[in-house]
Amino acid sequence: MNFKELALKRESCRDYSDASVSHELLEEIIATACLSPSACNSQPWKLIAAEGETAALLRPLVQACGRNKFAVNVPAFVAICETKAKLLPGVREDNQYFAQMDVGMVTLMLTLAASDAGLSTCILGCFNEEKIKEVLEIPNDAVLRLVVAVGYGKTDEPRKKVRKSANDVRSFNRW
Numbered sequence: 001m002n003f004k005e006l007a008l009k010r011e012s013c014r015d016y017s018d019a020s021v022s023h024e025l026l027e028e029i030i031a032t033a034c035l036s037p038s039a040c041n042s043q044p045w046k047l048i049a050a051e052g053e054t055a056a057l058l059r060p061l062v063q064a065c066g067r068n069k070f071a072v073n074v075p076a077f078v079a080i081c082e083t084k085a086k087l088l089p090g091v092r093e094d095n096q097y098f099a100q101m102d103v104g105m106v107t108l109m110l111t112l113a114a115s116d117a118g119l120s121t122c123i124l125g126c127f128n129e130e131k132i133k134e135v136l137e138i139p140n141d142a143v144l145r146l147v148v149a150v151g152y153g154k155t156d157e158p159r160k161k162v163r164k165s166a167n168d169v170r171s172f173n174r175w
């Protein structure tokens with residue numbers, strides 16, 4: 001699979017089989033995700049994999065916003081937290097300025113690594129933040145930004161990508 005094929009393969013999966021995800025595979029995709037770039041290589045993230053009983057505790061909490069009902073049997077989650085960033089002197093006054101972007105990139109890398117490993121994912125931005133922080137014992141100085149559902153999709157057939165047209169999102173030399 002070349003990169004374009006991988007980019008097309010990665011999609012938000014909302015129909016998971018009951019198959020569990022091995023601990024080793026979770027370790028592997030998180031290690032690959034952490035090769036992601038970050039401002040000043042600050043790596044302002046912590047990725048917490050929830051498996052087994054902890055994943056079971058998270059399932060209702062990612063549905064608590066009234067969405068994500070498909071998460072009833074997701075076997076594993078990775079919570080992506082933003083942590084304190086440290087930029088080089090003179091880069092930006094606010095050390096957290098790039099941190100959300102860095103977290104976005106590590107999240108995308110996680111989903112691509114998962115697709116490459118034959119797993120399916122869905123990035124979730126809607127969940128009961130307070131309760132998930134409690135379950136995962138996330139300290140107050142970390143911000144829970146996203147939760148990624150990880151498992152095996154029931155189908156291997158990728159959906160057709162729905163995207164804005166090229167002319168709407170890019171130009172050359174001028175806006």
Ligand SMILES: Cc1cc2nc3c(=O)[nH]c(=O)nc-3n(C[C@H](O)[C@H](O)[C@H](O)COP(=O)(O)O)c2cc1C
Binds near residue numbers: 014067068
């Ligand atoms: C920051 C972010 C938050 C998202 N939150 C949710 C969510 O709570 N539930 C959901 O089903 N999909 C969620 N998605 C998935 C998007 O709906 C999806 O990426 C988009 O529709 C494009 O489809 P694709 O991922 O299949 O290519 C989220 C995606 C991102 C990047």
